[in-house]
Amino acid sequence: MKDFASLIKERRSTRKFTSQLLNPDQVAAILKAGLMAPASKRKNPWQFVVVEDKEMLKKLSACKPHGAAFLEGCALAVVVLANVMESDVWIEDASIASIFMQLQAEDLGLGSCWCQIRNRQTEHEEDASQYIRGLLNIPYQLEVLSVIGFGYKEQPNKPFDESRLQWEKIHLGTYQLPEEKAEKDEV
């Protein structure tokens, strides 16, 4: 088990996976992390579809022309849905559940990557969410936020390079415009 600081530093997007399958305990741990995610007013508007079937992974990878191809090579995809009728902040709730699962995967030494679905289109300009609804029998009140792909990393990730931290995005006390910040730094 990693300490939290290492976990967030070492979690990088993995898009190349080996062919090794995940075991049921690993899959359960990932799903538990999603189910333990906090949600506004504890409404838990999310639902998760677990996909391991190679044919279906391939179909999911065609949900948009860029940034989805990696899904074909993953061992597991979790399609993160949320009921838009149950919560007005379903995007936040489903996003938090998505990243919780990614962090759990990293803690297990597995790789993962987020595939954005909401507001994306297929190559035929069909709504990507609608395309996935059709593939997986998802009812209309459930929106597809993301598909998270998981698997064994083909190569270890490079940990986040802390020299790239954008400290200029931190504002102490009140928001400062970039020119105000520069002035302050000159003093």
Ligand SMILES: Cc1cc2nc3c(=O)[nH]c(=O)nc-3n(C[C@H](O)[C@H](O)[C@H](O)COP(=O)(O)O)c2cc1C
């Ligand atoms: C909301 C969101 C949407 C993303 N969508 C995609 C995507 O559709 N395809 C993809 O390959 N990566 C996607 N990513 C991964 C980002 O590209 C990645 O997190 C970012 O480049 C930082 O790299 P890192 O995760 O390795 O630190 C997404 C990440 C987030 C948080």
